[in-house]
Amino acid sequence: MAKVSFESWRQVSEFHNPLKNNDLDRPNIEVRLDPLTGHQSILAEALAGKISILFPDTDYEYVSRRFEDTRAQCFMCDGKWRQSSPRYPERLLPGGRIERGEVVLFPNLFPVAAYHAVVIVGEKHGRMLDDFPASLLVDAFSVSLEFIRRCYESDPATPFFSINFNFMPPAGASIVHPHVQIVGSPAPSTHPRLLLDRSLSYYRENGSCYWLDLVEAEKESGRRWVGEIGPTRWFTAYSPVGVNEVNAVWPDASNFLEWTDDDVRALAEGVSRTFRAYHELKFSTFNLTCFSGPLGKPAPEFRCLLRLINRQNMNPHYRTDDYFVQKMLKDELIIYTPENLASLLRGKF
Numbered sequence: 001m002a003k004v005s006f007e008s009w010r011q012v013s014e015f016h017n018p019l020k021n022n023d024l025d026r027p028n029i030e031v032r033l034d035p036l037t038g039h040q041s042i043l044a045e046a047l048a049g050k051i052s053i054l055f056p057d058t059d060y061e062y063v064s065r066r067f068e069d070t071r072a073q074c075f076m077c078d079g080k081w082r083q084s085s086p087r088y089p090e091r092l093l094p095g096g097r098i099e100r101g102e103v104v105l106f107p108n109l110f111p112v113a114a115y116h117a118v119v120i121v122g123e124k125h126g127r128m129l130d131d132f133p134a135s136l137l138v139d140a141f142s143v144s145l146e147f148i149r150r151c152y153e154s155d156p157a158t159p160f161f162s163i164n165f166n167f168m169p170p171a172g173a174s175i176v177h178p179h180v181q182i183v184g185s186p187a188p189s190t191h192p193r194l195l196l197d198r199s200l201s202y203y204r205e206n207g208s209c210y211w212l213d214l215v216e217a218e219k220e221s222g223r224r225w226v227g228e229i230g231p232t233r234w235f236t237a238y239s240p241v242g243v244n245e246v247n248a249v250w251p252d253a254s255n256f257l258e259w260t261d262d263d264v265r266a267l268a269e270g271v272s273r274t275f276r277a278y279h280e281l282k283f284s285t286f287n288l289t290c291f292s293g294p295l296g297k298p299a300p301e302f303r304c305l306l307r308l309i310n311r312q313n314m315n316p317h318y319r320t321d322d323y324f325v326q327k328m329l330k331d332e333l334i335i336y337t338p339e340n341l342a343s344l345l346r347g348k349f
């Protein structure tokens with residue numbers, strides 16, 4: 001096993017601080033580098049006093065109002081999707097849609113890739129993060145996998161798929177009714193491409209899979225380790241790409257075609273537990289992506305990976321958490337340390 005190194009460096013800012021009698025203040029700034037991609041995230045001592053401004057709590061009254069105001073025109077409610085949602089051609093999906101329990105999959109009317117499906121996650125219009133039972137998520141992720149398998153059977157030249165979930169408007173969701181999105185394209189998106197390229201370089205240099213080495217390193221140190229569910233391994237990200245990032249790795253699967261029912265159940269269970277922990281911390285939004293290697297191709301350098309992050313909480317006048325630091329400089333701020341977050345999550349796993 002090659003050693004995964006968790007590197008960081010420090011810098012200090014210096015100024016006379018009016019909040020501290022105009023004394024000379026020298027706040028510490030730690031910069032962490034992702035061991036694979038070099039992505040930087042910033043743990044700034046001074047930001048600890050600014051959390052209520054940077055990341056204000058959820059306004060639950062506003063959330064209820066938003067649910068009430070949007071329910072009547074929601075096409076996902078009351079079976080309205082039967083009339084108003086598109087259907088796939090019969091040769092791809094007999095019947096045009098996939099229904100299972102309370103979930104239903106159909107094409108996105110505004111696709112951003114050759115294959116872009118939407119899955120309604122339950123009949124209920126408005127949910128908080130403590131209201132996503134694992135059984136509902138099992139159905140949502142199972143139909144996602146079924147769709148991916150059918151796409152591959154009919155079109156093996158399109159092997160790059162991801163399973164995605166935006167929840168609530170601050171996370172980019174245009175409809176508050178929970179819905180998963182599956183995207184499939186002949187070439188990988190920017191971030192998956194970086195992950196695949198760097199994983200291959202690491203494999204060639206070290207003769208081992210980065211993701212297996214990372215799991216070993218995180219388990220051994222324990223500082224960011226959250227736990228194991230079936231075939232999956234859960235921990236928080238050392239240098240996160242978003243607020244409160246939680247990761248899962250599938251040590252036995254490098255692409256979605258290798259998944260069994262156990263893999264789907266583990267994803268659903270881990271996500272449901274993480275949502276409950278987020279809810280207890282009064283967080284109310286997220287982005288989730290499950291990455292896969294190319295379908296049907298052996299990729300010993302890669303393993304399936306989940307990234308789950310929070311976005312700004314539901315609040316009528318929220319400001320985006322993606323400003324110049326993230327969008328232009330491509331760094332991320334660490335608001336709650338990954339080590340603290342892991343200790344809170346361990347109680348749920």
Ligand SMILES: [Zn+2]
Nearest residue numbers: 074077125177
């Ligand atoms: Zn709805």
